[in-house]
Amino acid sequence: MPTASIDLAAVVLAAGQSTRMNSAVSKVLHEIAGEALLGHVLAAVASLDASPVVVVAGRGQDDVAGLASSQGAEVAIQDPPLGTGHAVLQARAALEGFGGDIMVVYGDTPLIRPETLQLLIDRRHQADNPAVVVFGFRPADPALYGRLVLDDSDHLARIVEARDANETEKAINLCNGGVMVLDGAIAFDLLANLGNDNAKGEYYLTDIIAEAAKNGRVCAVIEGDEQEIMGVDHRTALAAAEATLQDRLRAKVLAGGATLVDPGTVWFSADTVVGRDVYIEPNVFFGPGVVVQDNVTIKGFSHIEGAIIGDGAVIGPFARLRPGTELAEDTKVGNFVEIKKAKIEAGAKVNHLSYIGDARVGMKANIGAGTITCNYDGFNKSHTDIGAGAFIGSNSALVAPVKIGDGATVGAGSTISNDVAADDLTVTRAPQKNIAGGAERLRKRYRSEKEARQNDNTKQDK
Ligand code: UD1
Numbered sequence: 001m002p003t004a005s006i007d008l009a010a011v012v013l014a015a016g017q018s019t020r021m022n023s024a025v026s027k028v029l030h031e032i033a034g035e036a037l038l039g040h041v042l043a044a045v046a047s048l049d050a051s052p053v054v055v056v057a058g059r060g061q062d063d064v065a066g067l068a069s070s071q072g073a074e075v076a077i078q079d080p081p082l083g084t085g086h087a088v089l090q091a092r093a094a095l096e097g098f099g100g101d102i103m104v105v106y107g108d109t110p111l112i113r114p115e116t117l118q119l120l121i122d123r124r125h126q127a128d129n130p131a132v133v134v135f136g137f138r139p140a141d142p143a144l145y146g147r148l149v150l151d152d153s154d155h156l157a158r159i160v161e162a163r164d165a166n167e168t169e170k171a172i173n174l175c176n177g178g179v180m181v182l183d184g185a186i187a188f189d190l191l192a193n194l195g196n197d198n199a200k201g202e203y204y205l206t207d208i209i210a211e212a213a214k215n216g217r218v219c220a221v222i223e224g225d226e227q228e229i230m231g232v233d234h235r236t237a238l239a240a241a242e243a244t245l246q247d248r249l250r251a252k253v254l255a256g257g258a259t260l261v262d263p264g265t266v267w268f269s270a271d272t273v274v275g276r277d278v279y280i281e282p283n284v285f286f287g288p289g290v291v292v293q294d295n296v297t298i299k300g301f302s303h304i305e306g307a308i309i310g311d312g313a314v315i316g317p318f319a320r321l322r323p324g325t326e327l328a329e330d331t332k333v334g335n336f337v338e339i340k341k342a343k344i345e346a347g348a349k350v351n352h353l354s355y356i357g358d359a360r361v362g363m364k365a366n367i368g369a370g371t372i373t374c375n376y377d378g379f380n381k382s383h384t385d386i387g388a389g390a391f392i393g394s395n396s397a398l399v400a401p402v403k404i405g406d407g408a409t410v411g412a413g414s415t416i417s418n419d420v421a422a423d424d425l426t427v428t429r430a431p432q433k434n435i436a437g438g439a440e441r442l443r444k445r446y447r448s449e450k451e452a453r454q455n456d457n458t459k460q461d462k
């Protein structure tokens with residue numbers, strides 16, 4: 001294993017064209033598991049403590065630059081894009097004086113795992129001191145991948161791009177995955193020497209291998225899994241990458257001690273945190289920013305994003321938790337309940353058909369079926385505060401801003417727009433009027449009117 005003192009920087013290539021996505025959005029901004037492709041790559045290099053991280057973007061890719069900056073990466077612009085070698089050279093200024101390892105990764109390979117990147121770093125520091133370590137793989141169809149040519153000592157002698165390869169070279173099935181770890185002490189000097197006399201007229205990063213050999217340095221290959229360096233170039237590949245990542249996320253949740261009754265129907269975000277002894281029924285979706293603490297039950301068809309779910313809570317079926325939802329321990333959120341930006345305190349229940357937004361629901365309060373917090377007047381959002389132990393009768397509208405005191409009871413069907421003091425009972429229903437025998441009289445009248453109409457119609461038909 002390398003020592004922690006080995007410095008690592010990363011260069012993430014993201015300047016290429018992305019026409020096959022058929023999108024107004026840059027390729028690496030498309031998302032899987034709630035996170036941009038580029039975000040996954042940045043997370044992988046961040047977990048290896050790479051610093052600095054330089055994202056090479058193309059001209060006009062403000063969305064790429066914006067995401068890179070927001071994740072603490074530097075941005076170098078490659079304009080025009082003249083090949084992968086030329087792309088890495090654009091990071092030279094940002095890495096001025098850096099002599100550690102430089103990891104090159106592509107922004108569109110979201111499935112690369114830190115463990116695999118670490119293997120390349122480890123290989124860089126073996127006794128033969130390779131100038132470059134390349135991620136190699138044996139694809140089912142080598143097609144357009146660069147071919148890895150080994151020498152007699154099984155070191156990497158050079159890489160031949162498919163378009164430039166002869167028949168013997170094309171027959172090699174060990175290919176370049178694109179990820180490399182370079183010796184930063186010489187990498188940019190080697191890159192600056194590359195030419196572009198090849199089939200594409202580009203400065204190929206892959207030519208750095210032969211250049212290193214010319215300088216008396218060996219290069220090495222670490223073989224890995226094709227799936228990990230899968231590049232996302234079009235929507236079908238995006239869906240395939242999503243499927244692979246979801247399987248990984250499900251495996252992680254299962255290993256963490258949660259039950260997924262039907263794993264393939266539960267969709268996670270890359271950042272979903274799920275505790276132990278959590279029980280998740282089929283068909284549940286987790287958007288970004290969800291933390292599920294221990295002993296939670298989530299019933300089928302629930303949609304959850306930006307929410308913290310406390311220990312022992314029971315959610316769903318058919319619950320919708322939107323960003324800013326905080327459920328304390330032992331809370332209950334039942335079917336067809338939507339909660340947004342609201343704190344539901346310990347033991348409180350919102351069991352049926354409600355909207356709770358911009359609110360606090362105090363400890364052990366009970367929110368009756370069909371309760372709505374009317375938080376929006378078309379211009380402003382306002383807050384509803386419901387005290388501990390309060391009881392809100394079914395089909396009540398709480399017109400915010402409004403405060404229901406601890407232990408207060410709101411009668412069913414009320415529209416509440418004034419505060420209610422603790423332990424008060426409030427009701428805004430119209431008074432009830434019972435008319436003795438009125439229903440029977442009404443039925444008689446309607447029945448005889450209907451019969452009269454039918455008699456009229458039969459006469460006209462004759
Ligand atoms: C490259 C490799 C090939 C390897 C394959 C693996 C080279 C010359 N070839 O080929 O050996 O098998 O990847 O997928 O390196 N990019 C830039 N600027 C550029 C050109 C590319 O930033 O000027 C970026 C792209 O956005 C992409 C990455 O570099 O993220 C690779 O570019 P791509 O055009 O896909 O290279 P390939 O021809 O597939």
Ligand code: MG
Binds near residue numbers: 231
């Ligand atoms: Mg490619």
